[in-house]
Amino acid sequence: MADYTLRLRRYSPESGEAPYWEEFEVDLDGKRSVLDGILQVKDRTDASIAIRCSCRAAICGSCGVRINGKPNLACHMHLDHAAENAVDGVITVEPMGNMPVIKDLIVDMDAVHWKKIQRVTPWLLPDGPDPEREHIVPPESMIDVTQTMACIQCGACVSDCLSMEVDPLFIGPAALAKAYRFVGDPRDGQHYERLKDLSEDPHGIYDCTHCFNCIEACPKGVAPMSQIMRLRRIAGSDYEIADDNNGHRHEQAFVQNIEKNGLLHEADLLPDSYGGKFHPRAVPELLDSLPVILRALQRGKVTPRKALLHSHKAPGEVKRIFKHVHDKEERYELNLYVVGEEDEPEPGEHTAQADAAGSHLPAERSPNQ
């Protein structure tokens, strides 16, 4: 047994008082979860502490909270680990961000998370009538979308999405991962329509700023940002959707900029995103950006010399990375359900059931090969 202290964020809408912190002692083994700790406090001391929870095994997605400032499931974090990462040894638990708090650790997921899920037409839209038997699809396609099916809608990614903090209308990591579940599903008949919609929406796929918070937050390895990037690649490269937000062109300009310079040359990035300095579309955009540029100069964030004369050129190493990626015949896709190395060949150990299931992916499908 070890002793831990939990500092819980309390709030009761009925009390008329502001939220406050309250500390409780917990008497549990360090390998028990933060949720177990909270439940012990509820059981022994104060049953009015409100937290949604059910499965205790990171399956139901109820107990999303922030532990020491980072989103996670309360049942998915050991007490000892949480205590090690606490600033003063006291484990702080507070409600998730980006969603209004209802009481204590409970947030209003309907008002934010579920609204956004509904935004992406979250159901399969197959072409034509149902086949007599099952749809015949490549086995790896089902494994691929299983990564996003693994999402338990806990809201941890929504909690710490920086883009959503700035733009509350951003469709967000969970809902866009859900969108990939249909775009990546060969049975869906509306891939183009879905991608066009999510590209053209100013709060859509190009509203993500690659901060990686959602990947870090996700307790199930869904990697929402990776799914957003895949939506972009399919929209931009496969369907050639040039969106009005200029998101796709900006992304291309960014990549080319790095390929050429190795380090970002910001003075080129903006005009290149609009087709180059002399492109008619670039002129109004550059004029619009003038006040920002002037302010940056005024505050010394950039100097005219640095901004205009970018002497850095991409080193050979960077060029090799680009060449390696360009030379690949297929796009390199990471998916946690298709990783892992094959064991040493052990034909005797190979179970009959697994063979009957016919589930062994061809080795070349595994990115680790």
Add this chain to the structure above:
Amino acid sequence: MPAHDVLIIGAGLAGQRAALAAAEVGATVAIMSKVHPVRSHSNAAAGGINAALNPDDSWESHAFDTVKGSDYLGDQDAIEIMCREAPGEVLWLEHRGVTFHRNLEGKLGTRAFGGASAARTYYVADITGQALLHVLYEQLMKFHALIDRYEEWFVTALVQDDDGQCTGAVARNIRDGSMELFGAKATIQASGGAGQCFKPTTNALICTGDGIAQSFRIGAPLMDMEMIQYHPTTLAGNGILITEGARGEGAHLYNAEGERFMEKYAPNKMELASRDVVSRSEQTEINEGRGFPDGTVALDITKVPRKRTLEALREIVNIGRDFAGVDITREPIHIRPGCHYIMGGVKTDVWGATSIPGLYAAGEVACVSVHGGNRLGANSLLDTLIFGRRSGEHAAQRAAGMSAPRASRAALADERRMIAGIIGREGGGRRISAIKDELGTMMNEKCAVFRTAQGLAEAHETIRRLKEEASVAAIDDRGSVFNQDVLAALELEYMLDVAECIVVGAIERKESRGAQFRLDFPERNDDEWLKHITLSVNGADAPQISYTPVTMTQWEPQERTY
């Protein structure tokens, strides 16, 4: 007062499937749950769903396996329906978008499961229940115009008219504490099982037998309540489930002496014998001193190729790492039998209708009975979907032929008073959590894999005392918004009602069949006990016992070996 043709209580797979089926028939539908639908415990069903869909498999084979698995206590007419309709249901799910595992030809692929004579379990990695639940919820969102969702509403009582017909339910909006009467021409209970009567259990904290107790209280008989499934592979301490899919993929069981002990108990099926058999074998090993010091045996998943484990058993790789500190791809994990499923429940016919007009039940809350004395792995998802759909269809048809019943507002006033009584409770009774803890620990000791008359009698006595204590248990939360304390008080009383029925059924059944093993009656006794035990409410006294014959169609009882 909200009024619908069909009111569904519980939004797991059975409830959601019932809602979609009823809406398809043209009924107005409300679906209500004390948690958001995707939090439902159907999530936890990891391994898969059974269906004889392969051309070289047959529904008769699936049905026979189920009958044998039930230790001949399952009703064969209901089992036939379930197994005949299973292939169509799996295809329906596939068409709705479930990302079922495919074989190399791109067709639906299977894995092996316990007690089955063919590999007929269809699956999505080891998150099958979750995948099904989330896909059905996609369909609920799609048909939002036809199906009203009441998420985070807690039903406190079913409502009846003067003729005894069920006319809806009273529920509390958890978010603000308001109470509402929901009128309905037909009400479907789909609120799941009661595993929280035991501690530890694989069941989620929400599985408190609400629907079983609510139905029982208005006079619906319960059946097969003594049949509690102990799952062979649960983590010691916290009871977290390791899917049977692990053994389906080829994992072995060993005792502390390194012996693959299932050779002694089930030489043909080994680890894939039915769950009651495997659990009893493990418990025997542990009781006879061949277990590990922590009261466990070892499940060795390293027998499964590592890549296959990472792909098809990913969830238990995570569970092993996060909840037991074990890398299951490299070393065995310690497990033991743990409370998992209740075969019994509210007695229904093959359309989900209970003996109360207007009240249906489907899923774990119900007892059709397709599982009899022991449920086969991957038959529970099937049960929820087949009988969820059938009850949804039947309830909608009933509703189409009748005018709206007069729901009594008196029930609403009664329930408001009852809740106010709990919230206003004064004095220093025991804590709800302490009573619940005593109940669960006691049940897991006296009503587990091996049972005796004496232990069960003590259990019954304890439950009667806990009922007294629960009625005056201490309350901390006096608020309206998310008052989880008052809900816990209600759940505790539901659990105690259910636990009493479990124990009374177990005392009554003086034989060993399926999950019920009586050390004082170690043999199956078909002459006297090839019948269901049915329990009905009897005021505040112990439930009234009666019997219902087992329906036989084509399979006579035989000796059961694996």
